[in-house]
Every structure is written in C-alpha cells, then in structure tokens.
Amino acid sequence: MEPLILGIESSCDETAAAVIRGRTLLSDEIVSSAQVQAQYGGVVPEIASRAHTDAVDEVVARALRAAGVEKEALSAVAVTYGAGLLGALLVGLSFAKGFAYGLGIPLIGVNHIRGHLAAAYLEDETLAPPFITLLASGGHTAILYTKSATEFEVLGGTRDDAAGEAFDKVARVLGLPYPGGPHVEALAKTGKNVIPMPKMLKGAGGYDFSYSGLKTHIINYVHTMAQKGETYSRADLAASFQSAALDILAEKAVEAALERGVTTVTAGGGVVANGYLRDALMRMCAAHGIKLVLPARKHCTDNAAMIAAEGLLQFEAKRFSPLSINAEPSIPLRRG
Ligand code: KG4
Ligand code: ZN
Numbered sequence: 559m560e561p562l563i564l565g566i567e568s569s570c571d572e573t574a575a576a577v578i579r580g581r582t583l584l585s586d587e588i589v590s591s592a593q594v595q596a597q598y599g600g601v602v603p604e605i606a607s608r609a610h611t612d613a614v615d616e617v618v619a620r621a622l623r624a625a626g627v628e629k630e631a632l633s634a635v636a637v638t639y640g641a642g643l644l645g646a647l648l649v650g651l652s653f654a655k656g657f658a659y660g661l662g663i664p665l666i667g668v669n670h671i672r673g674h675l676a677a678a679y680l681e682d683e684t685l686a687p688p689f690i691t692l693l694a695s696g697g698h699t700a701i702l703y704t705k706s707a708t709e710f711e712v713l714g715g716t717r718d719d720a721a722g723e724a725f726d727k728v729a730r731v732l733g734l735p736y737p738g739g740p741h742v743e744a745l746a747k748t749g750k751n752v753i754p755m756p757k758m759l760k761g762a763g764g765y766d767f768s769y770s771g772l773k774t775h776i777i778n779y780v781h782t783m784a785q786k787g788e789t790y791s792r793a794d795l796a797a798s799f800q801s802a803a804l805d806i807l808a809e810k811a812v813e814a815a816l817e818r819g820v821t822t823v824t825a826g827g828g829v830v831a832n833g834y835l836r837d838a839l840m841r842m843c844a845a846h847g848i849k850l851v852l853p854a855r856k857h858c859t860d861n862a863a864m865i866a867a868e869g870l871l872q873f874e875a876k877r878f879s880p881l882s883i884n885a886e887p888s889i890p891l892r893r894g
Contacts, residue, residue: 560579560580560582561579561634561870562577562579562627562631562632563577563578563633563634563636563869563870564629564634564636564657565578565636565673565862565863565865565869566618566637567637567638567650567860567861567862567864568614568638568646568647568649568651569638569640569643569646569650570601570606570642570643570860571591571592571646571860572588572590572591572859573588573590573591573609573610573613573614574587574589574617574860574865575587575617575620575862576621576862576863577625578680578866578867580870581680581683583680583863583866584624584627585621585622586624586861587621587862588617588856588861588862589609589613589617591605591606592736592737594609595736596737598736599730600736603643603645603646604645606645606646607643607645610646610649611649614650615653621862632663633664634658634663634665634873635657635664635665635869636666636668636869636870636872636873637650637653637666637667638651638667638669638673639651639668639879639883639884639885639889640670640885640886640888640889641669641671641887641888642670642885642887643887647885647886647887648885651883651884651885655883658881664873665879665880666872666877666878666879667879667883668869669891669894670865670889671695671889671891673864673865673867674693674826674827675824675826676868676870677857677861677863677864678824678826678851678853680853680857680863681851681852681853681857685824687705687706687707688703688705688818688820688822689822689824690713690811690814690815690823690824691704691710691823691826692807692824692826692839693826693891694720694825694826694835695720695721695826695828695829696720696723696827696828697720697722698715698891699721699829700712700713700715701713701714701765701810703814704824707871707874707875708871713764714765714766714810715767716766716767717767717770718768718769719770719773721767721769721803721804721807722739722827722828722829724769724772724773725739725803727773728773728776728796729742731777731780732745732780732795732796739828743833746793746797746800746834748793749797749798750793750798751794751800751801752794752797753790753798755772755775755801756771758771758806765810765813765814767806769803772802776799780795801834807829807838808838808839811823811825811839811842812839812843812846815848816846821848822848823848823851824851824852824853825839825850825852825858826853826864829858830858831856836852872894877894
C-alpha cells in the first residue's frame with residue numbers, strides 16, 4: 559500500500575491541508591487571508607497567525623473528509639516548519655505535532671521552498687531525476703540541477719531581489735494591490751512589450767540573475783514621466799517589465815538542461831503561476847526537444863499538496879522529525 563500523507567501549510571497567509579496517496583492527490587484545501595491582508599498592502603503577521611488559528615482545524619478536517627480517509631489510516635503528517643512568519647508557522651507546526659503524536663505516526667518537518675520544488679512530482683507520476691528545476695518564488699530565484707529525490711546542486715541564483723519580489727515592488731510603483739504578481743500579469747495582458755528595459759546579466763552571469771537594475775529602471779521611468787508631466791501606458795510598462803523579468807528565466811533553464819545533458823525541466827514557486835512564463839518555458843523547451851513538467855497553477859502559489867509531496871520524498875528516505883522541531887523564520891535552500 560502506498561503511503562498516505564497529510565500535508566499542512568501555514569507559513570504566510572494561506573492555511574492549507576492536503577492528502578496524497580503515493581503521488582496521487584486525494585484532496586487539496588486552502589483558506590486564504592490575502593483579501594484581508596490586501597487592505598494593508600502586505601501580510602500583517604499577527605493577522606496571519608490569528609487567521610491560521612481560526613482555520614487550521616477546519617481545513618485539516620475538510621482535507622480528510624474530501625479525501626475520504628480516516629485519520630487513523632494516515633502514514634505521516636508533513637508540515638512546513640520554515641521559512642516563513644514565525645507565529646504563522648507555529649500554528650501549523652503545533653497542530654501537526656499534536657496530530658502526529660496523537661495518532662502515533664511520524665512527523666515530517668518540510669522546508670517550504672523544497673515543497674515548491676516538489677510540486678512537479680504531483681503533476682507527472684513518471685517524473686524522475688535528474689532534471690533541471692527553475693525556482694521562482696517570492697523569496698528565491700534559482701536554477702537547480704536536481705540529482706535525486708533529496709539532493710540538488712544550485713547552478714545559479716539571484717544576486718539581489720527574487721523574481722516575485724520584483725513583481726511585488728513593481729506592482730506597488732504601478733499602484734496595483736498586494737499580492738503584486740497576478741495583478742502585474744493581468745495588466746501586462748492588455749499592453750505590449752515596447753518600452754526598452756535593461757538587459758539582465760545576459761551571457762555574463764552564468765546562471766545568476768539580478769532584478770535590482772530592472773526594478774530601479776521602472777521606478778525611474780515612472781518618476782521621470784511624472785516629473786515631465788508626460789503620460790505613458792501602464793499596461794505597456796507592465797508587459798515590458800514582465801518580458802524582461804521572465805524571458806531570461808526560461809532561457810537559462812533551457813540552457814542549463816542543454817549544458818547538463820538532461821532532457822527534463824521542471825519549475826516551482828509562485829512566479830511559475832504566471833502565464834507568460836509558462837508559455838515561454840513551453841515554447842523554448844519544445845524548440846529543444848526538452849520535456850517540461852509544470853505544476854498546476856494552484857500548486858505554484860502556496861498550497862499544502864506540495865508540502866505533502868515533499869513529505870513523501872522524506873518519508874521514502876525515512877527522514878522524520880523529532881517532536882522538538884521548532885519553527886524557523888529562515889532556512890537555507892539546501893536544508894531538508
Ligand atoms: O512561491 P511563493 O509562495 O513565495 C515564496 O514561497 O517565497 O510566491 C509568492 C510570489 C509573490 O511575490 C507573488 O507576487 C508571485 O509569487 N506571484 C506571481 C504570480 N502569482 C504569484 N508573479 C508573477 N505572476 C503571477 N501570476
Ligand atoms: Zn511559497
């Protein structure tokens with residue numbers, strides 16, 4: 559019988575729970591406080607913690623119900639222990655500890671970012687390393703060479719802002735609400751890529767990225783236009799920024815696959831929900847005969863299915879966490 563894993567996620571403003579049997583997703587529940595947070599222009603930690611406290615019990619109960627499984631049938635509980643907001647993490651982690659202890663089953667503490675990386679496994683049952691992974695989230699942007707279920711090599715990463723962070727900052731400059739990414743994407747759809755943008759470390763940076771120059775360029779552009787009293791198309795600016803920010807990610811992921819001689823590329827993280835990036839990856843991978851495994855959009859942004867998926871990898875490697883495991887606001891990418 560394949561392992562039955564409950565995943566719980568509460569690192570930011572989403573309270574989520576999911577159940578998987580092997581790599582099959584049985585349920586996937588989520589409650590978000592993003593709408594409340596939007597009024598404040600970002601996530602207020604105390605509001606997030608309280609929202610998790612209100613939601614966690616019900617979300618887990620719903621996930622078990624929707625999966626049609628009794629909690630006694632679970633093999634393990636996987637839960638995000640970091641990175642994230644300390645108070646928010648503690649709600650999910652404490653709940654998971656109690657749940658696992660009560661059932662006498664293993665607890666698996668999951669590094670949230672590793673969860674984003676593992677989401678692709680749910681999309682394709684046959685996916686197996688080695689492959690190249692593009693990680694593009696709110697806090698990380700990197701190209702990884704995934705060697706095995708539990709090991710990867712970082713080929714390059716951002717030298718300053720992460721891609722998601724750049725989207726969020728540009729959204730603010732354009733007067734768009736939090737979270738910025740989806741709003742910039744929607745605005746970009748109505749514009750054209752016609753405003754020149756600085757080229758990003760092209761050729762020179764290996765697999766490194768830098769978003770600060772691009773971000774500063776947008777800020778300066780908006781201020782200069784305002785000072786001169788000139789009008790410009792916000793939609794064109796969004797579209798031009800989006801192309802400059804995302805084309806390079808797809809190009810470098812494909813370049814890495816060709817250089818490493820692997821035939822599969824995967825991706826993960828909130829920015830991978832972006833339709834422009836998904837299309838660019840599909841087009842470039844197809845042009846080079848590379849198989850592309852993209853998680854469903856809802857499994858790119860925060861969710862518990864990805865935490866369960868990473869939990870499964872840890873379960874198979876027999877890596878369990880002691881009940882003394884603590885929440886950690888920041889964890890290096892390398893740590894499991
Ligand atoms: O992966 P994630 O949960 O962040 C971390 O775990 O660090 O993703 C959140 C980030 C935010 O910066 C958000 O603006 C961005 O992903 N994002 C997007 C889109 N949806 C979410 N960026 C661009 N286009 C989108 N459609
Ligand atoms: Zn995330």
